[in-house]
Amino acid sequence: xxxxxxxxxxxxxxxxxxxxxxxxxxxxxxxxxxxxxxxxxxxxxxxxxxxxxxxxxxxxxxxxxxxxxxxxxxxxxxxxxxxxxxxxxxxxxxxxxxxxxxxxxxxxxxxxxxxxxxxxxxxxxxxxxxxxxxxxxxxxxxxxxxxxxxxxxxxxxxxxxxxxxxxxxxxxxxxxxxxxxxxxxxxxxxxxxxxxxxxxxxxxxxxxxxxxxxxxxxxxxxxxxxxxxxxxxxxxxxxxxxxxxxxxxxxxxxxxxxxxxxxxxxxxxxxxxxxxxxxxxxxxxxxxxxxxxxxxxxxxxxxxxx
Amino acid sequence: xxxxxxxxxxxxxxxxxxxxxxxxxxxxxxxxxxxxxxxxxxxxxxxxxxxxxxxxxxxxxxxxxxxxxxxxxxxxxxxxxxxxxxxxxxxxxxxxxxxxxxxxxxxxxxxxxxxxxxxxxxxxxxxxxxxxxxxxxxxxxxxxxxxxxxxxxxxxxxxxxxxxxxxxxxxxxxxxxxxxxxxxxxxxxxxxxxxxxxxxxxxxxxxxxxxxxxxxxxxxxxxxxxxxxxxxxxxxxxxxxxxxxxxxxxxxxx
Numbered sequence: 001x002x003x004x005x006x007x008x009x010x011x012x013x014x015x016x017x018x019x020x021x022x023x024x025x026x027x028x029x030x031x032x033x034x035x036x037x038x039x040x041x042x043x044x045x046x047x048x049x050x051x052x053x054x055x056x057x058x059x060x061x062x063x064x065x066x067x068x069x070x071x072x073x074x075x076x077x078x079x080x081x082x083x084x085x086x087x088x089x090x091x092x093x094x095x096x097x098x099x100x101x102x103x104x105x106x107x108x109x110x111x112x113x114x115x116x117x118x119x120x121x122x123x124x125x126x127x128x129x130x131x132x133x134x135x136x137x138x139x140x141x142x143x144x145x146x147x148x149x150x151x152x153x154x155x156x157x158x159x160x161x162x163x164x165x166x167x168x169x170x171x172x173x174x175x176x177x178x179x180x181x182x183x184x185x186x187x188x189x190x191x192x193x194x195x196x197x198x199x200x201x202x203x204x205x206x207x208x209x210x211x212x213x214x215x216x217x218x219x220x221x222x223x224x225x226x227x228x229x230x231x232x233x234x235x236x237x238x239x240x241x242x243x244x245x246x247x248x249x250x251x252x253x254x255x256x257x258x259x260x261x262x263x264x265x266x267x268x269x270x271x272x273x274x275x276x277x278x279x280x281x282x283x284x285x286x287x288x289x290x291x292x293x294x295x296x297x298x299x300x301x302x303x304x305x306x
Numbered sequence: 307x308x309x310x311x312x313x314x315x316x317x318x319x320x321x322x323x324x325x326x327x328x329x330x331x332x333x334x335x336x337x338x339x340x341x342x343x344x345x346x347x348x349x350x351x352x353x354x355x356x357x358x359x360x361x362x363x364x365x366x367x368x369x370x371x372x373x374x375x376x377x378x379x380x381x382x383x384x385x386x387x388x389x390x391x392x393x394x395x396x397x398x399x400x401x402x403x404x405x406x407x408x409x410x411x412x413x414x415x416x417x418x419x420x421x422x423x424x425x426x427x428x429x430x431x432x433x434x435x436x437x438x439x440x441x442x443x444x445x446x447x448x449x450x451x452x453x454x455x456x457x458x459x460x461x462x463x464x465x466x467x468x469x470x471x472x473x474x475x476x477x478x479x480x481x482x483x484x485x486x487x488x489x490x491x492x493x494x495x496x497x498x499x500x501x502x503x504x505x506x507x508x509x510x511x512x513x514x515x516x517x518x519x520x521x522x523x524x525x526x527x528x529x530x531x532x533x534x535x536x537x538x539x540x541x542x543x544x545x546x547x548x549x550x551x552x553x554x555x556x557x558x559x560x
Contacts, residue, residue, distance in 0.1 A: 102315075
């Protein structure tokens with residue numbers, strides 16, 4: 001099993017920092033790399049696949065520098081890129097990639113067939129890539145990434161643009177590959193996607209690794225995160241006074257007709273507020289949960305790790 | 307063994323993709339036009355064979371060496387690696403276990419037989435159409451054609467490694483350096499590959515009465531020096547391209 005090691009890795013793009021002092025050891029299982037756009041996920045993938053050299057620190061695959069040919073032999077990359085040799089069919093493309101790993105014609109053909117079958121493309125592998133759908137391209141990318149049986153699979157946004165049925169198929173495929181002893185690192189900016197698939201989660205925010213751990217550990221961090229609920233009422237001050245008495249409420253702020261409530265458990269808060277409104281005869285015009293987006297979650301994790 | 311097989315695949319794949327690309331169409335146009343020109347001139351039918359050889363040689367210098375060879379080598383030299391860079395498929399090569407230096411050498415090795423084959427076929431076509439004069443020209447000018455072609459390919463590969471839009475830069479180079487600076491008075495013309503090609507061609511045609519431009523303007527060097535200059539330029543360009551390619555990070559691929 002190839003271990004992917006990042007040791008205090010920093011990557012600068014001129015004055016811009018791509019990732020900042022990231023350290024981690026990944027060995028086996030499915031690792032979800034989570035972060036908003038521009039968080040450093042692609043930089044992480046490029047460093048792990050040896051496309052980029054770290055400005056500081058070291059990236060190693062199975063003890064070798066990730067940029068070495070020996071390391072690349074153990075790594076399969078499915079990039080976040082949708083161009084191929086468009087004149088080829090899916091089969092021809094994957095076969096060409098297998099041949100570029102130095103396999104003989106016969107072995108490359110066998111491996112290509114296996115890879116194409118694994119990604120569920122057997123019936124469509126003879127079609128030209130120029131007219132291939134997004135889903136077909138994703139599968140061909142996966143097939144070319146695993147055609148040489150790599151120990152470490154790096155998948156950059158492998159589920160983007162895939163329909164729900166396709167997502168399920170690919171999720172099962174990744175679980176099977178991980179079960180065969182591979183390390184799979186996949187990136188996504190969708191929290192739910194990572195939660196479904198990953199055994200371990202790395203969260204990157206503005207280039208920093210702000211959370212690293214098993215799903216339960218990262219969930220634990222998120223459970224402490226306060227949510228902001230905006231309530232609009234006819235009597236905001238009275239509402240604020242009542243709400244402040246509720247358990248799970250951390251703070252209350254009145255802004256005009258709006259009451260901003262910070263709570264750690266929005267589900268329970270919503271059930272209590274319903275009861276409160278009925279009991280106190282309050283007129284509630286609007287109730288909305290703010291900062292539920294992934295960016296807010298990432299920002300919270302960043303602040304929590306500081 | 308596996309590395310050798312991978313490298314052979316890279317060369318074969320690159321050659322095949324280049325052959326069936328728009329570069330071939332770009333190249334075929336000037337080749338066809340120049341062949342039609344030679345057919346029209348019908349040098350083989352001229353009574354004065356010395357004059358026919360001289361005129362045919364001048365066509366080879368002005369039309370073939372200064373126009374067809376740069377266009378053909380530019381098309382294949384920049385597209386061999388530059389094409390992969392521009393359509394971002396270079397990534398699929400860079401993540402394979404082939405050392406970068408071998409990737410570049412593979413690309414160069416794929417473009418040499420393609421460009422050289424096409425240019426020699428074109429040159430052979432001219433010579434066949436020109437009859438006896440053509441046979442003499444083939445023997446006299448073959449080294450200049452081969453050396454110039456390989457030197458241009460090496461320089462254009464360097465451009466492909468360094469510049470994102472290598473074709474545009476190579477076109478500017480071909481127009482400015484080769485056509486303008488290559489024909490300036492003084493030694494500045496020695497920056498152009500075509501200068502050394504012309505030196506070799508004039509030296510090859512000299513026994514049959516082909517005269518180089520006036521020495522005070524052309525400032526010729528010896529054929530041996532020109533041969534070494536073209537060989538040195540090829541090696542230096544390739545070495546520079548290898549050094550840059552080895553360390554360059556192509557961040558724009560994804």
